[in-house]
Amino acid sequence: MANTIVHKADGRGHANHGWLNSYHTFSFGSYYNPEAMNFGALRVLNDDTVSGGMGFGRHPHDNMDIISIPLEGDLEHKDSMGNTAIIRKGDIQAMSAGTGIYHSEQNAHENEQVKFLQIWIYPNQKNVEPRYDQLTLNLADRHNRLQQILSPNPDDEGIWIYQNAWFHMGKFDAGKTVTYNLKDKANNGVYAFILSGEITIDGQKLNTRDGFGSSNVDALDITADSEAEFLLMEVPMVF
């Protein structure tokens, strides 16, 4: 029998620092909710809006695989490995912090806000050599089908991380239905995050910015009840 959990959008942690407006699905920073610590290896799901010209100053990370998915605007990344890059909607960025890395993330524009998801996954190896990667995806490839954007395999579609995880995105017309078959049925669960619109997953109705986790399942039946965009994150439940 499936184990499921729903995180409604308005039940998330919230921190408004003026320049940063952030919603936390799981405990993060000063938001601590013992009932919302993680979904398997998925530890952080932050829904961030950064004001024009502002950003996160130079700060460290270690032993975490960090994925950024811009939703609107342009985000400039600089890190201690010498990488400088701008990521925008349609891109995905992954950073394996490993033994330690410093980076900054800045809104690339003075007068426009930038919105992005920041997702932290517990890695399957500690103390790896830090690495950074980004990829531009074809947005048309997620229209009415699931587009793989992340996997554990450098040779597979999308970006890769140090974890037995697969991410897919979909932008569906109303009425479109799809079945997602888990890649690792024995060990993984799936966490869905609705970016816009209304979706039903295995009978559970979900609205914009709701989250839904399901484990001990082989597949998920997904129906778009309106035009909708969503992210599926398949991750190990024990790691």
Place this chain on the structure above:
Amino acid sequence: MKKLKILSVGRHPEIMQTVVRLINNNADWEGTSALTDKDAVQAFDHEVFDLIMLCSGIEPESEANLRAYFIAHRPGIKIIQHYGGGSGLLTAEIYEALK
């Protein structure tokens, strides 16, 4: 009120500085860092810590030796792995360890 004493062990000097600064931001917590196994053992022998936080870069053999030493000398000591290297998870990790 007695402060919660936390010993953080890791190999990355800047990250360790950041971790201790973040711990000390909480008026009820007091952080100490150690970059080497020798420093960690010396600090552990010198002070009674409530929590040991293992940070990045510790070789598997060192981690096993440190865990064995800490547990042998204080069987009830709580030892946790710190992930993320900064403010994101630190507070929740400490609260979870204290539950």
